[in-house]
Amino acid sequence: MNTVTADPVADDVPLIEFCDVTKTYGQGEAAFQALRGVDLRIDVGDFVAVMGPSGSGKSTAMNILGCLDSPSSGAYRFRGVHVERLSRNQRALLRRHYLGFVFQGFNLLARTSALENVELPLLYRGEARAVRHAKAREALAAVGLDRWEKHTPAELSGGQQQRVAIARAIVTHPTLLLADEPTGNLDSQRSHEIMELLVDLNRKRGITVLMVTHEPDMAQYAQRVVHFVDGRVATDRRNEERH
Amino acid sequence: MFWSSVLLALRAIRRNLLRSFLTILGIVIGVGAVITMVTLGNGATQAVSEQIASLGSNLVIIRPGKRLGPGRDEAGSPNFKAADADAIVAQISALNAVAPVASKSVTVVYTAKNWSTTITGSTDAYFTTGNWRLAAGRLFTDAEQRAGKAVCVIGATVRKELFGEQMPVGDQLRIKNFACEVIGLLQSKGQSTMGMDQDDTIVMPLRTLQRRLTGTQDVNTLMVSVQDGANTDRIMADLRLLMRERRKIAANEDDNFSILDTRQIADAMTGTTKVLTMLLGAVAAVSLLVGGIGIMNIMLVSVTERTREIGIRLAIGALEREVLLQFLIEAVALAALGGIVGITLATLASVGLAALMQVPYVFDPSINLLSFLFSAAIGVIFGYFPARRAAQLDPIEALRHE
Ligand SMILES: Nc1ncnc2c1ncn2[C@@H]1O[C@H](COP(=O)(O)OP(=O)(O)OP(=O)(O)O)[C@@H](O)[C@H]1O
Ligand SMILES: [Mg+2]
Numbered sequence: 001m002n003t004v005t006a007d008p009v010a011d012d013v014p015l016i017e018f019c020d021v022t023k024t025y026g027q028g029e030a031a032f033q034a035l036r037g038v039d040l041r042i043d044v045g046d047f048v049a050v051m052g053p054s055g056s057g058k059s060t061a062m063n064i065l066g067c068l069d070s071p072s073s074g075a076y077r078f079r080g081v082h083v084e085r086l087s088r089n090q091r092a093l094l095r096r097h098y099l100g101f102v103f104q105g106f107n108l109l110a111r112t113s114a115l116e117n118v119e120l121p122l123l124y125r126g127e128a129r130a131v132r133h134a135k136a137r138e139a140l141a142a143v144g145l146d147r148w149e150k151h152t153p154a155e156l157s158g159g160q161q162q163r164v165a166i167a168r169a170i171v172t173h174p175t176l177l178l179a180d181e182p183t184g185n186l187d188s189q190r191s192h193e194i195m196e197l198l199v200d201l202n203r204k205r206g207i208t209v210l211m212v213t214h215e216p217d218m219a220q221y222a223q224r225v226v227h228f229v230d231g232r233v234a235t236d237r238r239n240e241e242r243h
Numbered sequence: 244m245f246w247s248s249v250l251l252a253l254r255a256i257r258r259n260l261l262r263s264f265l266t267i268l269g270i271v272i273g274v275g276a277v278i279t280m281v282t283l284g285n286g287a288t289q290a291v292s293e294q295i296a297s298l299g300s301n302l303v304i305i306r307p308g309k310r311l312g313p314g315r316d317e318a319g320s321p322n323f324k325a326a327d328a329d330a331i332v333a334q335i336s337a338l339n340a341v342a343p344v345a346s347k348s349v350t351v352v353y354t355a356k357n358w359s360t361t362i363t364g365s366t367d368a369y370f371t372t373g374n375w376r377l378a379a380g381r382l383f384t385d386a387e388q389r390a391g392k393a394v395c396v397i398g399a400t401v402r403k404e405l406f407g408e409q410m411p412v413g414d415q416l417r418i419k420n421f422a423c424e425v426i427g428l429l430q431s432k433g434q435s436t437m438g439m440d441q442d443d444t445i446v447m448p449l450r451t452l453q454r455r456l457t458g459t460q461d462v463n464t465l466m467v468s469v470q471d472g473a474n475t476d477r478i479m480a481d482l483r484l485l486m487r488e489r490r491k492i493a494a495n496e497d498d499n500f501s502i503l504d505t506r507q508i509a510d511a512m513t514g515t516t517k518v519l520t521m522l523l524g525a526v527a528a529v530s531l532l533v534g535g536i537g538i539m540n541i542m543l544v545s546v547t548e549r550t551r552e553i554g555i556r557l558a559i560g561a562l563e564r565e566v567l568l569q570f571l572i573e574a575v576a577l578a579a580l581g582g583i584v585g586i587t588l589a590t591l592a593s594v595g596l597a598a599l600m601q602v603p604y605v606f607d608p609s610i611n612l613l614s615f616l617f618s619a620a621i622g623v624i625f626g627y628f629p630a631r632r633a634a635q636l637d638p639i640e641a642l643r644h645e
Contacts, residue, residue: 068639092563101559
């Protein structure tokens, strides 16, 4: 873990570096290559939107970036550290201290209140009860759910669950926020509010944001848009103007 | 890390109340059944031992036939005579008393009431060998014994059935065709477990019984009370030689009688109840097993959901060992709770049932511990090991688990 926590990192080292990353699901006849050699470099403080057709490998790449999955080949360096050389525990600690992840399928704990779901990452960070509650309430308020903290996922709409998932990802103020279609279930009014929130976190707290989206409107909020096609990066451009 | 795991475990128990309840129930039933059964069995064994102890501590019993109990070979083994008892008294030392005993089942009548019981014919020595104490009245006089007078000493049950609360001493019982004066009342020895009521007895002089009821000179049993500190084995050997001699058994022939001391009788009888206890225990062990399988089921059914839960925890930065600690605490807490409730209920049930069955309540720490450990092991194994397998997956695989 020391290699991961070693601070400060030299300024010119990118936060994320993907070198020729591939991911193959299955074996033999049934094998399917979801990523076919992705090169990607993301600097600290960037706000990146990932777009591309369904099945182009966006979620696969996000899972690898989030250290939830490992690439079949290629190298992934996080703050200059080779992630594939880390042990399971080191990767867990990396997730705990640096990453926030919003899953495409929310992945909230069932029968557990919104507040308890949101404070879970803080619990694993060993925060005191009072701090946990204050921060979790703050995060829930930020996504407009301050009145829903006692509700369990089953008692929340899809959009509300998604916002709980976002609150859980931002509650720790992670170095890198990975969000897989964070506005997929939200109306456009809410979507814009969430985007404002992400932009705010990116600007004020220096959180690097990597967000998958299908909506060009949302991609407008990013500083940079990466297009995936068939498991490769097809285009990678900077937005001229930002909202 | 430990306290946050405790907190997480308690939260997991709370949000899966039904599952937790069923797990606890499985353990409660298993532990409760085993402990109750074994405790009652132990109580029965102890009751039998106590009853045997009440026979008298140093008692040796001589009966015709090669073996005691069912299948006794009576052919070619004549009964004893009263003279055998006299010979023992004359020739063997270190004895308290020797009682020749014959008995007969009869119906006795007092005023309008009648009662079926067993009448024992013997001498005063019978009260010594049988550890009997008088509650009222007196024992037989030598004259009464010699003359075969119609007098008797009755047990507490016979008194209750025929006389109620009334004092029986001095009254007359009607036994078959003769009247018999009650001269003494025995102290109660209490109910026995084997359905055999020791207080349901009438004792009269041997000669009276022989003349008026059996019509023979036969004696069925010789009861010999050995003095404290005497060598029972040597006395039994002497008794054997004496009886062989008196019954004119040739050197190459087997005994046609058997000599047992209370220890051997106790072993035989407690042996039976011990087998019974083991049987009960085995039946109860099945319920422990069924409870265990119930827990297994609940745990395995919930594996899918829990695998996803583990995936979520790993994804947001939990270490494998933190997840495992949480699941271990959860399993131990449920198992311990189930064990404690099971032991409590079993203790209540055992005390209640023991009172109902009139056997003593005997606390057996080992069976409490054993059944508790067994159910705890089941809870922990089936709560912990599926969790361990899930926690060793890549987070993404655990999350994808269907
Ligand atoms: N666990 C898996 N096993 C086999 N194939 C998989 C698995 N996960 C993803 N795939 C395949 O990999 C490809 C890329 O999937 P991925 O989820 O990365 O797509 P995506 O770009 O996120 O799509 P969407 O926009 O619909 O979310 C798809 O064709 C999918 O079928
Ligand atoms: Mg996807």
